[in-house]
Amino acid sequence: MVEQGKIRIMVAKPGLDGHDRGARILSRYFRDAGFEVIYTGCHQTPEQIAAAAVQEDVDLVGLSCLSGAHRFLFPRVVELLRQQGAGDIVVIAGGIIPEDDFPFLHQAGIKAIFTPGASLESIVDWIKENVKTGSGNE
Amino acid sequence: MPFSKETLIISRELTEQWEKEVASAIKDNPDQKTRFTTQSDFEIKRLYTPQDIENLDFARDIGVPGVFPYLRGNQITGYRSKYWTFRMFSGMGSARDTNQRWHLLLREGNTGLSTAFDFPTLMGYDTGSPKARGECGKCGVAIDTLEDMMTLVAGIPLDQVTTSMTINPPATVLWSMYIAAAQAGGVPATKIGGTIQNDMLKEFIAQKTFMCPPEPSVKLISDTIEFGTKYVPRWNPISISGYHIREAGSTAIQELAFTLRDGIEYVEDVIRRKGLDVDEFAPRLSFFFNSHIDFFEEICKMRAARRMWAKIMRDRFKAKNPRSLWMRFHTQTAGCSLTAQQPLNNITRTTIEALAAVLGGTQSLHTNSFDEVLCLPSEAAATIALRTQQIIAEESGAANTIDPLAGSYFIESLTNEMEEQAWKYIEKIDQMGGMIEAIKRGYPQQEIADAAYNFQLQLDSREKIQVGVNKYLAREEEKIPLQQIDEQVEEEQIKRLNEVRRRRDWKAVKTSLLELKDVCKRGDNVMPTCIEAVKNLASIQEICDVYREVYGEYRDPGLY
Numbered sequence: 001m002v003e004q005g006k007i008r009i010m011v012a013k014p015g016l017d018g019h020d021r022g023a024r025i026l027s028r029y030f031r032d033a034g035f036e037v038i039y040t041g042c043h044q045t046p047e048q049i050a051a052a053a054v055q056e057d058v059d060l061v062g063l064s065c066l067s068g069a070h071r072f073l074f075p076r077v078v079e080l081l082r083q084q085g086a087g088d089i090v091v092i093a094g095g096i097i098p099e100d101d102f103p104f105l106h107q108a109g110i111k112a113i114f115t116p117g118a119s120l121e122s123i124v125d126w127i128k129e130n131v132k133t134g135s136g137n138e
Numbered sequence: 139m140p141f142s143k144e145t146l147i148i149s150r151e152l153t154e155q156w157e158k159e160v161a162s163a164i165k166d167n168p169d170q171k172t173r174f175t176t177q178s179d180f181e182i183k184r185l186y187t188p189q190d191i192e193n194l195d196f197a198r199d200i201g202v203p204g205v206f207p208y209l210r211g212n213q214i215t216g217y218r219s220k221y222w223t224f225r226m227f228s229g230m231g232s233a234r235d236t237n238q239r240w241h242l243l244l245r246e247g248n249t250g251l252s253t254a255f256d257f258p259t260l261m262g263y264d265t266g267s268p269k270a271r272g273e274c275g276k277c278g279v280a281i282d283t284l285e286d287m288m289t290l291v292a293g294i295p296l297d298q299v300t301t302s303m304t305i306n307p308p309a310t311v312l313w314s315m316y317i318a319a320a321q322a323g324g325v326p327a328t329k330i331g332g333t334i335q336n337d338m339l340k341e342f343i344a345q346k347t348f349m350c351p352p353e354p355s356v357k358l359i360s361d362t363i364e365f366g367t368k369y370v371p372r373w374n375p376i377s378i379s380g381y382h383i384r385e386a387g388s389t390a391i392q393e394l395a396f397t398l399r400d401g402i403e404y405v406e407d408v409i410r411r412k413g414l415d416v417d418e419f420a421p422r423l424s425f426f427f428n429s430h431i432d433f434f435e436e437i438c439k440m441r442a443a444r445r446m447w448a449k450i451m452r453d454r455f456k457a458k459n460p461r462s463l464w465m466r467f468h469t470q471t472a473g474c475s476l477t478a479q480q481p482l483n484n485i486t487r488t489t490i491e492a493l494a495a496v497l498g499g500t501q502s503l504h505t506n507s508f509d510e511v512l513c514l515p516s517e518a519a520a521t522i523a524l525r526t527q528q529i530i531a532e533e534s535g536a537a538n539t540i541d542p543l544a545g546s547y548f549i550e551s552l553t554n555e556m557e558e559q560a561w562k563y564i565e566k567i568d569q570m571g572g573m574i575e576a577i578k579r580g581y582p583q584q585e586i587a588d589a590a591y592n593f594q595l596q597l598d599s600r601e602k603i604q605v606g607v608n609k610y611l612a613r614e615e616e617k618i619p620l621q622q623i624d625e626q627v628e629e630e631q632i633k634r635l636n637e638v639r640r641r642r643d644w645k646a647v648k649t650s651l652l653e654l655k656d657v658c659k660r661g662d663n664v665m666p667t668c669i670e671a672v673k674n675l676a677s678i679q680e681i682c683d684v685y686r687e688v689y690g691e692y693r694d695p696g697l698y
Contacts, residue, residue, distance in 0.1 A: 018346025041696030072272025
């Protein structure tokens with residue numbers, strides 16, 4: 001049962017890199033902040049992530065990539081969500097993302113990008129401001 | 139006892155008097171913090187005195203270099219006859235791009251090479267695999283077949299330069315390629331020197347580059363140790379690594395303890411599975427540590443590591459050969475200590491960390507480039523990082539004398555305390571039935587996750603400071619030029635691989651892969667067949683698919 005009113009978040013690591021320190025810390029912090037959290041673990045394909053996000057009926061997907069493959073992987077997740085009629089799921093991202101790539105990623109549908117040094121609190125604040133719970137539960 | 143009774147009495151009296159004065163002084167001038175801790179949150183006292191090391195025994199606990207307990211180093215001459223190896227980790231784009239960078243590094247004074255592979259290579263996939271999309275050449279060099287390896291080492295005298303390869307699940311494949319490339323250039327396996335990282339336990343614990351489950355992963359490692367012992371005597375078949383454990387957020391003590399316990403696990407497996415005598419292979423085991431930003435903590439960790447390994451080899455494994463007791467290690471400065479904000483400050487951080495590694499007696503060192511938090515290092519940034527080592531070696535005087543901080547009340551006391559705490563972890567993992575069992579329970583993973591989380595909360599609350607991140611922020615961040623990897627690299631690499639596939643003798647490939655499968659099923663050593671397969675131009679994924687098929691695949695349990 002999905003608890004009413006709680007924002008459901010999927011933290012996901014697309015691609016092959018195993019740098020999951022940030023993803024794991026955020027998962028725990030999101031849980032402590034009162035969100036429902038699903039963490040996929042490392043080495044997920046965009047296809048696996050999109051399917052899991054739809055199946056778990058999450059409100060937000062947080063993608064983390066530190067290998068430099070974000071320009072391919074992040075837009076691909078958004079595209080797959082849209083194809084599956086789940087374009088309302090908010091997608092945000094983090095990792096080693098050069099600022100020059102921000103416009104391209106925003107254009108591809110990534111709503112916010114948090115890079116090293118962003119405080120945990122600032123990310124939670126952003127989510128509380130920008131994500132409504134359970135659009136599918138009305 | 140290092141001190142006379144009189145000294146201890148005087149020390150006690152003076153300290154008590156000083157404590158009283160401190161108590162009154164801090165009423166007017168309170169301390170800036172309530173707790174003073176290392177980067178790992180280990181509490182440090184305001185002052186250390188002879189009382190802190192009153193049970194120390196010089197011969198038993200400290201001694202001289204080259205003699206048990208090896209606290210002060212393995213080499214009796216220290217850095218005077220030879221500095222540590224300046225070994226800069228590099229790799230990007232195609233094999234040809236990386237080969238060019240290597241020639242530049244050697245011209246600039248590197249004394250060893252060190253290879254970064256891209257993620258498909260690290261995970262045992264070909265560049266053309268659907269799982270590899272977007273990753274080619276990004277985090278290192280892409281190697282699919284022996285031909286790429288031959289391009290990578292072109293023009294490098296493999297009997298003179300040693301090469302380290304950061305490769306884990308497909309270590310047997312890349313090592314086979316290196317051996318085959320050397321042979322093709324007329325250098326026999328007995329003449330090549332270098333290291334494969336080949337440490338899977340820390341992958342399950344921290345770095346998450348895994349392929350097969352823990353047991354068969356360790357079996358493949360024992361194969362390489364056995365093969366190296368017999369046929370590639372100058373090679374280090376494993377680099378037992380704490381680096382990634384620390385990068386994942388562990389404390390220094392956890393890094394020390396888990397790394398040594400991993401080492402114990404490998405030694406036990408080789409003895410049990412291969413029937414080798416410990417002294418036959420232990421001298422070729424090597425280690426790899428992180429040098430983080432807390433100067434003294436790092437120095438003490440490295441000193442403690444040497445002493446602990448000597449005790450483990452002597453007492454636990456009854457090693458007789460002095461070289462079995464040596465902990466030889468490479469060090470890399472801490473990537474996770476660098477900040478994307480005000481990136482030039484990273485040069486300062488790396489300098490402190492590199493100096494700690496030298497004072498800790500490292501035998502090989504990589505210094506991070508200041509831009510590595512943003513991208514792969516640019517040529518200019520990599521050169522500054524190398525120059526940092528050269529300045530420490532040839533200007534600072536740090537290399538003049540061996541273990542210069544020995545005997546300091548603080549250093550010896552902290553070294554002892556870290557060792558003591560690390561033994562406790564090791565005992566606990568012994569009680570669980572060893573490291574593989576502990577990993578299955580998620581024990582080391584959870585300990586590290588807790589430490590990483592704690593540190594992040596301390597950063598958020600500004601209990602721990604990162605300059606430029608949570609204090610002394612810049613109004614405007616300066617932009618630095620970033621090293622970009624051309625997206626075309628992927629396309630070209632796929633084209634090259636397809637071309638090799640068309641040209642090679644498919645029957646020979648098939649035969650060697652089938653034979654490898656049989657070898658895996660029988661439990662024999664995979665190395666001879668693996669070398670045969672790479673010579674027939676089998677790709678990395680074709681070989682790793684055999685491992686996946688026979689041994690199964692390991693999936694990230696996603697603990698947090």
